[in-house]
Amino acid sequence: MATKSPEKGDVLLMVGTRKGSFLYWSDPDRKEWQRNMSHDGWMIHHMMHDPRDNSIYAATNSDVFGAVVQRSSDFGENWEQRSEKLDYEGDGERRVRKAWHLAVKPGDSPGQLYAGVERAGLFTTEDYGATWAPVSSLNDHAQSEDWNPGGGGLILHTIQVDPEDPDRIYVGISAAGVYRSDDGGLTWAAKNVGVRADFLEDKYPEFGQCVHKFAIHPANPKVLYQQNHCGVYRSEDRGDTWMEITEGLPSEFGFPFAINAHDPDTIYVIPLVGSENRVVPEGKMTVWRSRDKGTNWEALTNGLPDGAYLTILREGMAVDDCETSGVYVGTQTGQIFFSPDEGDHWEMLAEFLPPIYSISIGRVS
Amino acid sequence: MSVQVHIPSALQALYHTQRIEEIEAGTIADLAVELNERYPGIHDRLMEPDGSLRRYVNVFVEQDDGRWPGEADTQLENGRKVWIVPNIAGGASPDVMRLEMQHVIMQRSEVQALDMRRPLTICAEPLPRKSQQFLNFAPLLDLPMREPGQPEQIDVDILLLWGFHKLNDF
Numbered sequence: 001m002a003t004k005s006p007e008k009g010d011v012l013l014m015v016g017t018r019k020g021s022f023l024y025w026s027d028p029d030r031k032e033w034q035r036n037m038s039h040d041g042w043m044i045h046h047m048m049h050d051p052r053d054n055s056i057y058a059a060t061n062s063d064v065f066g067a068v069v070q071r072s073s074d075f076g077e078n079w080e081q082r083s084e085k086l087d088y089e090g091d092g093e094r095r096v097r098k099a100w101h102l103a104v105k106p107g108d109s110p111g112q113l114y115a116g117v118e119r120a121g122l123f124t125t126e127d128y129g130a131t132w133a134p135v136s137s138l139n140d141h142a143q144s145e146d147w148n149p150g151g152g153g154l155i156l157h158t159i160q161v162d163p164e165d166p167d168r169i170y171v172g173i174s175a176a177g178v179y180r181s182d183d184g185g186l187t188w189a190a191k192n193v194g195v196r197a198d199f200l201e202d203k204y205p206e207f208g209q210c211v212h213k214f215a216i217h218p219a220n221p222k223v224l225y226q227q228n229h230c231g232v233y234r235s236e237d238r239g240d241t242w243m244e245i246t247e248g249l250p251s252e253f254g255f256p257f258a259i260n261a262h263d264p265d266t267i268y269v270i271p272l273v274g275s276e277n278r279v280v281p282e283g284k285m286t287v288w289r290s291r292d293k294g295t296n297w298e299a300l301t302n303g304l305p306d307g308a309y310l311t312i313l314r315e316g317m318a319v320d321d322c323e324t325s326g327v328y329v330g331t332q333t334g335q336i337f338f339s340p341d342e343g344d345h346w347e348m349l350a351e352f353l354p355p356i357y358s359i360s361i362g363r364v365s
Numbered sequence: 366m367s368v369q370v371h372i373p374s375a376l377q378a379l380y381h382t383q384r385i386e387e388i389e390a391g392t393i394a395d396l397a398v399e400l401n402e403r404y405p406g407i408h409d410r411l412m413e414p415d416g417s418l419r420r421y422v423n424v425f426v427e428q429d430d431g432r433w434p435g436e437a438d439t440q441l442e443n444g445r446k447v448w449i450v451p452n453i454a455g456g457a458s459p460d461v462m463r464l465e466m467q468h469v470i471m472q473r474s475e476v477q478a479l480d481m482r483r484p485l486t487i488c489a490e491p492l493p494r495k496s497q498q499f500l501n502f503a504p505l506l507d508l509p510m511r512e513p514g515q516p517e518q519i520d521v522d523i524l525l526l527w528g529f530h531k532l533n534d535f
Contacts, residue, residue, distance in 0.1 A: 062375070063421055064419065064422060064451040065376070065379075065410040065419070065422070066409065068410070081379055081380070081406055082405045082406035083406050083409065084405065084408075086409070087409065087414050090414065095413065095414075130405075130406075
């Protein structure tokens with residue numbers, strides 16, 4: 001399907017599915033997309049572009065062969081998959097069953113990454129994913145024996161690094177909540193004050209909240225947002241405290257969360273009916289946007305289908321940093337919806353894909 | 366000891382191996398280490414960190430399941446053929462699939478159940494009722510394709526491990 005290779009400035013749309021990965025790319029007009037496919041038959045939980053060397057990484061998983069982080073240096077034509085030691089050592093029951101999320105480890109050198117895995121833990125590589133080492137300070141945290149799994153298992157599914165301070169690292173664990181390190185990963189503390197856990201006897205525990213996705217904005221890294229099992233929240237003090245901003249949304253339950261690439265006050269969520277029925281309300285595909293940090297919400301439906309009982313998973317939404325920011329949503333039924341204008345208008349970018357696990361965006365550097 | 370190792374198609378594609386690799390190894394554990402010398406990373410696809418075989422990775426030495434007894438310590442003799450066989454996912458829940466397969470085994474005396482200690486895994490020759498399903502999976506097992514409706518003529522010296530586990534794929 002691809003007739004030309006990615007060029008500098010192109011938008012990269014990386015799509016992880018239950019049955020392989022798809023890489024789309026286009027110039028910033030985003031009108032004509034090229035595509036290639038990789039990883040036939042593997043589950044792809046997340047993909048990531050490292051702008052330092054234009055590598056693409058994929059968190060690929062097999063029930064038989066385990067978790068493998070694969071790297072391509074030629075936009076998906078070829079993949080390296082050494083991925084050694086991406087597991088807990090020893091004879092214990094604790095095993096890495098899946099790689100769920102990848103993130104750049106800040107620094108000038110490419111090839112340094114973080115990976116979040118199931119059973120919940122953080123791993124790091126310094127050699128482009130060839131070998132991995134556990135971040136034991138988190139994985140063996142004193143509270144870790146009391147972490148409980150969410151519906152997707154006990155997973156570390158979100159990693160964010162403060163763009164102004166690479167030693168400040170945040171991770172999201174279901175269902176343990178948000179943890180933050182201020183010292184480059186030497187120590188970690190739960191950061192869930194103000195976040196509800198309605199499924200527990202203590203509704204506001206120190207940890208045990210079911211964070212579904214959280215995000216930090218590069219232009220204002222004091223501010224974080226999260227979509228939780230029990231509501232949408234904002235923090236203005238680097239996660240020390242959270243305030244609920246669910247009011248105005250049709251449901252407190254949803255999975256993905258995205259922030260506009262240029263405006264930290266503009267945010268997106270996709271509410272689902274609830275924990276027991278994880279589809280968009282009333283069969284109407286709707287992305288919800290706030291222009292004021294979650295004080296007011298507006299329903300975005302222009303171009304999105306009605307009579308569509310769709311599910312969007314935690315990695316199912318992303319934004320690009322084009323002049324007018326684009327928004328991308330992938331569904332568990334294989335559609336990709338794309339808005340070229342911050343959510344005002346939507347179109348179908350792709351359909352009939354396998355169930356979509358993740359949507360990620362990069363720019364060819 | 367030199368053995369011929371049949372690599373499953375998924376690992377052939379992932380690590381660009383040959384379909385059959387000639388390996389010097391005394392045990393299955395050695396085999397994984399030796400394979401890793403040629404294809405870095407492949408060891409971790411086969412073995413757990415504690416040195417046991419991954420849960421859904423099965424190794425046959427000729428017709429014997431290397432998992433029982435001795436697992437990764439199973440001794441390999443010179444010239445043996447070794448098959449690495451991943452479990453195959455079924456579309457039904459494991460319990461349902463297992464009951465169905467057990468029923469078939471009881472009805473067909475020539476089907477030999479080699480391993481019932483692992484709850485979702487049996488060894489059997491191809492089953493006519495599942496022939497179409499078998500045809501679909503045949504390339505994964507490096508066995509010859511055959512047309513639907515033909516009598517089953519699979520070489521019975523090659524025993525298939527027919528494992529089912531749930532992939533939440535329906």
